[in-house]
Amino acid sequence: MSDTIKKICVIGAGTMGAGIAAQVANAGVPVLLLDIVRDPADRNAVAAGAVAKMLKTDPAPFMSKAAAKLVETGNIEDDLARVAECDWIVEAIVERLDLKQQLYAKLEDVRRAGTAISSNTSTIPLGHLIEGRSEAFRRDFLITHFFNPPRYMRLLEIVSGPESHAALVARVSDFADRQLGKTIVVAKDTPGFIANRVGTFWIQAALNAAFELGLTVEEADAIAGKPMGVPKTGVFGLVDLVGIDLMPHLQKSLTETLPKGDAYQAISTIPPLIGKMIAEGYTGRKGKGGFYRLN
Numbered sequence: 001m002s003d004t005i006k007k008i009c010v011i012g013a014g015t016m017g018a019g020i021a022a023q024v025a026n027a028g029v030p031v032l033l034l035d036i037v038r039d040p041a042d043r044n045a046v047a048a049g050a051v052a053k054m055l056k057t058d059p060a061p062f063m064s065k066a067a068a069k070l071v072e073t074g075n076i077e078d079d080l081a082r083v084a085e086c087d088w089i090v091e092a093i094v095e096r097l098d099l100k101q102q103l104y105a106k107l108e109d110v111r112r113a114g115t116a117i118s119s120n121t122s123t124i125p126l127g128h129l130i131e132g133r134s135e136a137f138r139r140d141f142l143i144t145h146f147f148n149p150p151r152y153m154r155l156l157e158i159v160s161g162p163e164s165h166a167a168l169v170a171r172v173s174d175f176a177d178r179q180l181g182k183t184i185v186v187a188k189d190t191p192g193f194i195a196n197r198v199g200t201f202w203i204q205a206a207l208n209a210a211f212e213l214g215l216t217v218e219e220a221d222a223i224a225g226k227p228m229g230v231p232k233t234g235v236f237g238l239v240d241l242v243g244i245d246l247m248p249h250l251q252k253s254l255t256e257t258l259p260k261g262d263a264y265q266a267i268s269t270i271p272p273l274i275g276k277m278i279a280e281g282y283t284g285r286k287g288k289g290g291f292y293r294l295n
């Protein structure tokens, strides 16, 4: 088992992966950032906007110049074997259980046993993620749920499983605390953990109310912004920040994993407008804009 974390691999260079990689590099730790996207100009890629920023030679919005030198980018197929160089692999790909499980199967043989592997999932319980994985993989696996944007949000939810190696979880927690300045909250292995168990319900309720009452985005955010603890963005602005395309994935994941009688099930619908916006590329700040225009 590696005792220290000297290099980190982040898989998925979207909204969260790019932000996590930047924060790690800003802390002076080398990062290997891998994605399926080869061409940063590929507008079909879900998070092409964020990837494009990350792959530019001067990623000033994310990192200092010195930190940018610590980030190497690559393609998940071509560079998969390079995950063995890293002491912690952070998976931050799209919120789909099937795709995450396929990726973990590929990582089984290439990663170094005893190095940490964690998911940045918003909602999917750890028990589901590690189904079918080897004992060694299950022992090294945990959930590290960063919040958006990683460089400003201090909270980190950590979920470990019954088989997770305690020393490895402690090593990741210690790194996140000391080098990334995170406040660690240990959550139980339940759908949405703590923050999204509450947050997704509240966002959904606010969206439903706004659509049902025919409120403007500004009116809805005047009500569900400052009074609800998100003074800067409001609810619609938060959805723009998070990524509008993430909403259907969160909804699907939670409706599949929460008990049938759960209060979220009763209110959970994705308004047709959201599907239309995603189809047209209005995925929020990472796309052409969202409920609010980009400046």
Ligand code: NAD
Pocket: 011, 012, 013, 014, 015, 016, 017, 034, 035, 036, 037, 045, 046, 047, 048, 050, 051, 076, 091, 092, 093, 094, 095, 096, 099, 103, 120, 121, 122, 123, 145, 146, 147, 148, 241, 242, 243, 246, 286
């Ligand atoms: P995103 O759609 O912005 O980015 C996902 C990236 O993963 C894309 O660049 C995509 O090309 C890449 N990808 C997809 N499949 C891949 C694969 N097999 N191998 C390598 N790369 C692959 O998504 P995001 O919003 O950054 O979310 C990533 C994860 O973080 C999800 O699990 C999400 O639930 C979670 N999360 C998101 C937020 C948020 O605010 N957006 C906050 C906390 C947690």
